[in-house]
Amino acid sequence: MTADRPPRGTWSVGLDVGGTKVLGVLLDERAVVRDRLRVPTRRGTAGVVAAAADVVERLCAGAGLAPADLAGVGAGVPGLVDPGTGRLSYAVNLGIHEPDVDLAPMLSARLGGVPVVVENDLNAAAVGAAAALGLRGDLAYLALGTGVAAGLLLGGELRRGARGAAGEIGHVPYDPTGPACPCGQRGCLELYASGSAIDAAWTARDGRPAATDLFAAAAAGDAGAVRIRDAFADAVAAAVRLLVLTCDVEHVVLGGGVAEVGRPLLDAVAARLRRQTAGSPFLRSLHIAERLQVTPRDVPVAPMGAALSVRRPSLAVREGAS
Ligand SMILES: [Zn+2]
Missing domain, CATH: 3.30.420.40 (ATPase, nucleotide binding domain)
Known part of the structure; x- marks a missing residue:
């Protein structure tokens, strides 16, 4: 598998974190979906970070990558987000009832410092729909x-x-x-x-x-x-x-x-x-x-758009940033 490993810093993972499931896609450098995975959502900040990290780690493992090899991780979430800081507020469907949760820094820390972008899920879907439908x-x-x-x-x-x-x-x-x-x-x-x-x-x-x-x-x-x-x-x-x-x-x-x-x-x-x-x-x-x-059935526009948002480097938040 090692010979087929993609170059470091070219692939990305996009997540759509919903009230019942977390859907993740692994996107290559040409924005082609290479793999996808769905797990149940765990509620609350710690649960959301754990479920998101689990999806990223498993998608990476399947491709012979470490999370730190990715260009970044994008997470679409239902709630008010500040993409500049990666903070999420009041995502009630995820059991997050407080303001200013440092979701991007927490997820980045959990994944070895990979850049993380947090985006509102519908905004991510708009970006993904434009790309997927051309x-x-x-x-x-x-x-x-x-x-x-x-x-x-x-x-x-x-x-x-x-x-x-x-x-x-x-x-x-x-x-x-x-x-x-x-x-x-x-x-x-x-x-x-x-x-x-x-x-x-x-x-x-x-x-x-x-x-x-x-x-x-x-x-x-x-x-x-x-x-x-x-x-x-x-x-x-x-x-x-x-x-x-x-x-x-x-x-x-x-x-x-x-x-x-x-x-x-x-x-x-x-x-x-x-x-x-x-x-x-x-x-x-x-x-x-x-x-x-x-939206065509089976085209995961929200996680695709989240993965694509990693390519706007001004938005990526790393561990320790605030
Ligand atoms: Zn109303």
């Missing part, structure tokens, strides 16, 4: 999962915003007379456009994911499924319209758990977009439906 121009990655939010890649740079809240469109009210949202408002978009909204409205058969089952039932002509699918697609279309009308992004990539549905999701959202914009020559002229893409 998309140039401004892009929004719209995650349809437990909640709804977007990562924004504008002019080649991530748009984080003054408080890291850029793209949090799931909490734009969609129906102000709707049910209470945990955020304190009523009728937020994510109550209608998320995977959770489908889970609440549709019971899947045979243990299939609710979204997959719903779209299959709608395609087979089940009237109830058609109604739920169209209401969901209307809300996603509203999110897409919002992204295009605020940032005029060239591409909107649908991602998150619901994107497992694939082409039928894209078709349903495009159909509702065309219907919503039919009466407006202005909106029709923007060709919003033509800007849609769906």
